[in-house]
Amino acid sequence: MAERIADHLRKALEDEIVTGRLAPGTRLDEVSLATRFDVSRTPIREALHQLSTSGLIELRPRRGAIVTPVTTEDLVEMFETMAEMEAVCGRLAARRMTDDERRGLLDAHEACRLAAETEDIELYYERNVDFHRVIYTGSQNGFLANEVRQLRRRLQAYRRLQLRVRGRMSSSFAEHEAIVEAIMAGEEVRAEEALRAHIMIQGERFNDLLMSVNSLKKSGE
Amino acid sequence: MAERIADHLRKALEDEIVTGRLAPGTRLDEVSLATRFDVSRTPIREALHQLSTSGLIELRPRRGAIVTPVTTEDLVEMFETMAEMEAVCGRLAARRMTDDERRGLLDAHEACRLAAETEDIELYYERNVDFHRVIYTGSQNGFLANEVRQLRRRLQAYRRLQLRVRGRMSSSFAEHEAIVEAIMAGEEVRAEEALRAHIMIQGERFNDLLMSVNSLKKSGE
DNA sequence: CCCCACAAAATTGTATACAATAGAATATTG
C-alpha cells in the first residue's frame, strides 16, 4: 500500500469533522495533531491545507486552523444548493438512465424498503446513500455526480441526525417512491420536483431541530 | 502584507493553468518550481496539494504532479454542470433579487452593450463576468454563488477562446437581453431556461471549435 | 534485436531545525 501519511491524515480528520466528532470552531494546532498521530508536522500541514481548500477548515495565516464554524444560514444555503443539484441529477437521470441503471434504481429502492421495515436507522442511512448515488450516476454526468457527492459528504454530519426525527424514515421512503415513479416513467419535471422537495424537507426538518435545541438552551439558562 | 508564500504560489500556478499557459499534462516537478520561484520545496508542496484538491492538478503518490488532462468529454460535462447551476441561480434571482440588485443588473447589461458596440473582446469578457456575477449574487445563496464562481474560473481557459468565434459577442449580448427581461419580470422558468441555453451554446460552440482544430490536425499529418 | 535483471540517479515523502510573527503576560507611566 503506497498511501501517503498525509492522505491518511486528511481522511481521518475529514471523517472526524464530517461526523461531528470534531465540533465546528475547534482549534487544530499542528503539534498536538503531530503527537496524537505520531508523525512530524509536515504531513499534518499538508492535510490541513487540503482540508482548507475543500472548506472543512479555515486556515488563517499565522493563526492556525479551526474547524469551519457553520452558521444556520450557511446550512440553509448548503441544503438549498444540495436540493437544486440533486434535482438536476434527477431530471437528467429521468431522461438518460439505461435499462440496467433503471433496474439498479429499483433494487436500491427495495433495499431501502427493507431497512425501513426493520426500522434500522443505520442501515437505512446506508441504503439511502446508495439510492441517491444511483441517481447521480444516472445523470450520465460524472463531473456533476462528483460535485454532488462531495456536497452530500460535507452535509453528512447534519443529515444523520434527521432520520432520528420521529417518523422521518418512513416519510423519506414515501418520497423515494415518488422519485422512482417519475424517473422510471421518464418524467423529467416530476423527477426534478420530487427530488428538490425530498432534500428541502430535510433542510427544514433540520432547522426545526436546531430551533428546538436553541429554545431549550435559552429556557435552561 | 501577511500573505504566505504558499498562497502566492497557489494563485500563480492556478493562473497559469487556468489561462492555459501551463498546458494539461505538463509535469510539475518540485525542484524546478522551487528554483523558478526561488523558494524551498516546502511551500511548493503545499501549493500543489491545494491545487490537487480543487482538481486543477493530479497528484500521484511518489510520481509527482501533472496539470489535469481534460478530455473533451470532461469539458462537455463541466459545461453542462455550469449551465445547470447558472440556470438555478437565474431562477432564484428572478424570484429574490432586491430592487437595488435589479438596477445593478441593468447597469451590468448596459456595460456589456457598450463593450459589444466597440467590439472590444477583452472588455466584453470582463463585463460579461460582472454580468453573471450579479446574477449569482441575486440568487441570495452565497454558498451556491461561490460554487458557481469557482466552476466558472475553472472553465476560464476554454471560454476566452469562444468570444473570438465569429459573431459570438453580439449573439451573446442578445442572449443576455432575454435573460435580463425574464429576471426583471420575475419569470423564474424563463430566466432558468434562458440562462441554461446561454451557457450550453458556449459549450457547443466550444465543441465545434475543438472539432475543427482536431480535423485540421489530422489533415495536416 | 528484444527482454529482463540490476544498479544508479532523480524525485518524492517525512523529519527536524531555524526564523518570523501573533497573542499573552508583564512592566511602565501618567
Added chain:
DNA sequence: CAATATTCTATTGTATACAATTTTGTGGGG
C-alpha cells in the same frame, strides 16, 4: 488604577537534511 508599551512565549512559516521509492540507464542472456 487604567492604559499603553514592551518583552516573552507559543505557534506557525520556511528551509534543509535524510529516507524511501520510482524511473532511467546499462549490460547480459535469449
